[in-house]
Amino acid sequence: MPTSQKERSSRRRATPSRGPLVAGPGSSVLHRSLIVAVVLALLTAVAGLVAYLTRDEPASTAERGAVPETRQSAPPAPAPVKAPKGGQVAAPVKTTDPVVFAKAVAKVLWSYDTRRLSQPEHVAGLKRWMTAxxxxxxxxxxxxxxxxxxxxSRMGDQAQYATAVIGEGHFPQAFKTALAGDPGAITDAYIYAVTVTGRQSIAWTGSEKGTGAEARSSTLAVQCRPDQACRLAAVLPATAP
Known part of the structure; x- marks a missing residue:
């Protein structure tokens, strides 16, 4: 089993320190409150979101989907560290369609390649998809x-990478119902909730080879102002049907 899968259960129980990746608790809670105040004006029927946002601590990592069906486990002992060979995260798609954009960004969020990108390079690539x-x-x-x-780095020792295939994207039913009841509610921030489903495949080609796969789904907050290309605002903490 690849390193990231072995530690998934522990990461669900407690949020590890991520250094510069994660904003401070106050900043994170403030941003999330502002974003979801807009989204939840339309998505009020999604169970668990309000309770989640009223927590004092920042959100913990919550990776959705089934436990990967792993056909071969990687050995616990890491192979020698190898420097990435160079690569880049896909550039943001230019579209004003929230569903099209959400499907594209979900594919990027569920993909990575430790063979070709360092962690800071991967992070920098993801930031290009964010709203300004x-x-x-x-x-x-x-x-x-x-x-x-x-x-x-440990994943890189095993030359681990992941690819994603997107199934479909749609506006959650609660979002559509609320928007129909108050069409003008979205015209301030123009943030749409979009649920995307798909499948992530993981492989590692270090000292031993192996593969795994799992179904994935996420609800994304996507900002699509008129006549402007869409950008990602947030990954919501619960997947809305």
Whole structure:
């Protein structure tokens, strides 16, 4: 089993320190409150979101989906560290369609390649997808999905990488219902809730080879102002149907 999968259970129980990846608790809670105040004006029926946002501590990492069906486990002893060979995170797509953008950004969020990118390079690539409006940008919710530099290095020892295939994207039913009841509610921030489903495949080609796969789903807060390309505002803590 790859390193990130072995530590998944422990990361669910407690949020590890991520250094510069995660904003301070006050900043994270403030940003998340501002963003979701906008989204929840339309998405009030999503169970658990209000309770989540009223917590004092910042959000912990919550990776959704089934436990990977691993066909072969990687050995616990790491191989010698190898420097990444160079690469880049895909550039943001230019679209004004919230669903099209959400599907594209989900593919990027569920993909990584420790063989070709360092952890800071991967982070820098993800930041390009974020909205420039700091009032609505919850970077911490995205950073929670990224392995910290130490874990990334250990994954790199095994040449671990992940690819994603996107199934579909849609506006959650609660979002559509609320928007139909108050169409003008979105015209301030133009933030849409979009749920995306797909499948993530993981492989490692270090001292031993192995693969794994799991179903993934996320609800994303996507900002699409009129006549402007969409950008990511946040990854919401619960997946809305």
């Amino acid at each position: 409006e700091k009032k609505y940008a919850d970077w911490a919710s995205v950073a929670d999905l990224v392995p910290d530099p130490v874990l990334w």
